[in-house]
Amino acid sequence: MKLQIAVLPGDGIGPEVTNQAIKVLKAIASEFDHTFKFKTADVGAVAIDNHNNPLPDATLKLCKSSDAILFGAIGHPKYDNDPSAKVRPEQGLLKLRKELELFANIRPVKAYESLLDKSPLKRHIIKGVDISIYRELTGGIYFGKKELSEDGNVASDLCEYSREEIERVAHLAFEAAQSRNNKVTLVDKANVLETSRLWRRVVTEIAKQYGDVELDFLFVDNAAMQMILNPKQFDVILTENMFGDIISDEASVIGGSIGLLASASVGKKYAMFEPVHGSFPQATNKNIANPVASILSAAMLLEHFELFSEAQLVKLAVEKSLKLHISTPDINSKYDNVSTSKVGDFIEDFI
Amino acid sequence: MKLQIAVLPGDGIGPEVTNQAIKVLKAIASEFDHTFKFKTADVGAVAIDNHNNPLPDATLKLCKSSDAILFGAIGHPKYDNDPSAKVRPEQGLLKLRKELELFANIRPVKAYESLLDKSPLKRHIIKGVDISIYRELTGGIYFGKKELSEDGNVASDLCEYSREEIERVAHLAFEAAQSRNNKVTLVDKANVLETSRLWRRVVTEIAKQYGDVELDFLFVDNAAMQMILNPKQFDVILTENMFGDIISDEASVIGGSIGLLASASVGKKYAMFEPVHGSFPQATNKNIANPVASILSAAMLLEHFELFSEAQLVKLAVEKSLKLHISTPDINSKYDNVSTSKVGDFIEDFI
Numbered sequence A, B: 001m002k003l004q005i006a007v008l009p010g011d012g013i014g015p016e017v018t019n020q021a022i023k024v025l026k027a028i029a030s031e032f033d034h035t036f037k038f039k040t041a042d043v044g045a046v047a048i049d050n051h052n053n054p055l056p057d058a059t060l061k062l063c064k065s066s067d068a069i070l071f072g073a074i075g076h077p078k079y080d081n082d083p084s085a086k087v088r089p090e091q092g093l094l095k096l097r098k099e100l101e102l103f104a105n106i107r108p109v110k111a112y113e114s115l116l117d118k119s120p121l122k123r124h125i126i127k128g129v130d131i132s133i134y135r136e137l138t139g140g141i142y143f144g145k146k147e148l149s150e151d152g153n154v155a156s157d158l159c160e161y162s163r164e165e166i167e168r169v170a171h172l173a174f175e176a177a178q179s180r181n182n183k184v185t186l187v188d189k190a191n192v193l194e195t196s197r198l199w200r201r202v203v204t205e206i207a208k209q210y211g212d213v214e215l216d217f218l219f220v221d222n223a224a225m226q227m228i229l230n231p232k233q234f235d236v237i238l239t240e241n242m243f244g245d246i247i248s249d250e251a252s253v254i255g256g257s258i259g260l261l262a263s264a265s266v267g268k269k270y271a272m273f274e275p276v277h278g279s280f281p282q283a284t285n286k287n288i289a290n291p292v293a294s295i296l297s298a299a300m301l302l303e304h305f306e307l308f309s310e311a312q313l314v315k316l317a318v319e320k321s322l323k324l325h326i327s328t329p330d331i332n333s334k335y336d337n338v339s340t341s342k343v344g345d346f347i348e349d350f351i
């Protein structure tokens, strides 16, 4: 298979971890006789520095003319302290999602056997957890009208959803459930929000087309509690943009490190793959960042193109590295000095 | 001291647990020579059944003419399955908060030594946790304009905040921090929301009046993660309505049972005290519901009127009951058949 992959390394540890993912994809290409072409472009704080724009036109164009996008991370402390700044790195990511209509963000959450003891949660709570979170990514309060009164004393954000926006991500969630454990849990706040009541109505209707899938409802406050009390009850979680942001970061504690969590953001035409972790500025260029999330995002990219054996091999290599403690310090208390690139090397060699 | 206390037992286990709190308050009154007068009124599903109104005028009037309100719980499954119903129990609670201007919801989260092993979190993560959450309670997306298009295909909720709404709850949080560990963490989503940016600006300004308090910021997604990874980092958490709903329910896992968590909702004129748990319909009238949250809410009521020794005694009695395993089944694996009323009796006798 021939694929052109746009690489957007972004800020902080983004470039380092993305490099490992590229290494792994190249190994896969040579092993399975594919042609993967990589083209790099700026996004985030580095794009503001270079082009005064967190998402330069050239970057967007490259993304639109590529088959898939491999994303690193964005964010820089110099903007974090001033969230009112006119131009901010996050805008690049949000605009990319919107422009490419990446309406579904998919985050698998798994408890790896060899890492059960790394989690703040007790072993018996997380052993066997296997969740797939479907978060709506281009609607809701993220993209609704924002207003600030002239005197700067009143602010507002509008949360808006249409039936169509709910339907398209809901279908993906139900389809995923069919190839998993046949359960979808809709997380909402239908006892308070009008948008949540619309979600409940639309998703209930759609569920009728998936007779083999059980549909459950959970208020978001309760969901945040259940995620810790008994995460094994979940199979596929479906939710709106803001709740998905919170619940999926919370769920990352199950795996023992956010450095393991991959994600795919997909739409009708485009697809982007990125680690869940951020730019982790303190670790930049120290060769200590965990590349597994980025490498597993590459595996999701392979799955997206139905290269299932290839993806399987990457995941196997990752599991092997975890078992052998070829891991960065965030999850490795056994060996010192296993660097970002060493983990990448091991996984590359394994393939 | 003479106090008239409006009692709103509400639905499900509300009446049972509230009865224990009343018992405890009566014991305190006789021990310390106070006069507490209790007057009961309907709220929630039971008020819909009896008056076709989740917050009857008589109830609101009673609250307004009382010194404090002791609240049970609201919610009934017959409404949960239909969040689009015109009249719903939750409306009673939301209207009460709004009408009485209870703008700050205060939830203490503590890891009790004798319950450390009940939590899904590991002992070393939670040992010593002592957090006080200040949630804004009468603004934000809960009370903003809600719209549903005529064809029912587009819905919206407006999240709105004014400087004043932020200031008044922020002052309470900073004052609390001064009598605790001098740290306030503002939880927001300032990298996305205009309202969060207003929160950050206003709270940063207010912090200048409290030079001895350190102010920290955390994005809500990160906060949901940090609450589990390292809850000991928190002293006072300050946040808006929706985020507070999610984060405080999540934090309840630290204590080992939501059946232990008390809350106070306060405004300039009125104050209401209620357990964090809901109506728990499955347990209704089984005499198994944990009354501790309601009893600790009564302790918060006492503190509100600066009856500190009285409150201290109630808390001591609760800790004693926990240590001796005089506890309901949710946290008791040692003795069978310790009922709601037995726990109440023990605490009453202790006092």
Ligand SMILES: CC(C)[C@H](C(=O)O)[C@@H](O)C(=O)O
Binding pocket: A090, A093, A094, A245, B191, B192, B221
């Ligand atoms: C960086 C931020 C805007 C983003 C979000 O909130 O969506 C991030 O937290 C994420 O989840 O990808």
Ligand SMILES: CC(C)[C@H](C(=O)O)[C@@H](O)C(=O)O
Binding pocket: A191, A192, A221, B090, B093, B094, B245
């Ligand atoms: C019942 C519901 C409306 C309420 C809320 O969301 O505020 C509850 O979850 C709470 O936290 O008191």
